[in-house]
Amino acid sequence: MAGTLDVNGSVLSVQSPGDTPLLWVLRDELGLTGTKYGCGVAQCGACTVLADGAAIRACVTPLEAVAGAKITTIEGLDGAHPLQAAWVARDVPQCGYCQSGQIMSAVALLAQSPQPTDAEIDAAMAGNICRCGAYQRIHDAIKDAAAAPAAQV
Template sequence: MKLNVNGKGRMADVDPDMPLLWAIRDHLHLPGTKYGCGIAQCGACTVLVDGHAVRSCSMSVADAQGSQITRIEGLGGDHPLQVAWLKLQVAQCGYCQSGQIMQAAALLAANPKPTEEDIELAMAGNICRCGTYQRIKAAIKEAAGAV
């Protein structure tokens, strides 16, 4: 299967029904996208597929073929969201944060100046068990000022 991840064409020798998540993690060896629930309930595996936030645990490799897939590494490390995340010391255990940041990136791409309510709604599908929600919200606002 041919996948376009972070702007590069990658071949993965996997069955077409394999979720994008496991192809990325186990076969492309890109572990930034996390496994959390496997049923699109927690958002830890969120990636951008043609700019839209998608739960990679619930999209097959076959369906992802031909699309532009952007993962956390694709943000480059100095994306305003990553800068804001660091500045506000958002992460605790950190496991959900790749997914949170990708979801936030999709939000800001579609809505550069989100209200509190916009943020809560857009982020409602991303669980953080450490409870970093208030810092996530503040970091998104901070980044929105910089985007």
């Protein structure tokens, strides 16, 4: 499927077949390596990106399924999102492998629910696994970002 893909606000040319998982197009063809490969079956959340603002698992999403969508990866946040600041303030990352997927899931949550309840946070983040067990710090960072004046994204 030679064509274009709107990623992080830029329209980029891609040459991969339409059934290629978005993850591999992002990493191998476009060089956006912030999105990680974890399990390959959409169970860990490391590959989470946004398609038109909704969190999706890039490891199982074929390129043809996101034709015309606006894709946002962790690189698209440019380190300026309130969640990224909260992540640093709360010392969330340990190994860091899951963090881009965690942050992208949290971005989608805050876009949908700017002042999420504890239950909404738990539900939105349930599909993201952190081997280091930083779940409470992740939860607290999301609450902090929601309370920040710049959290409106």
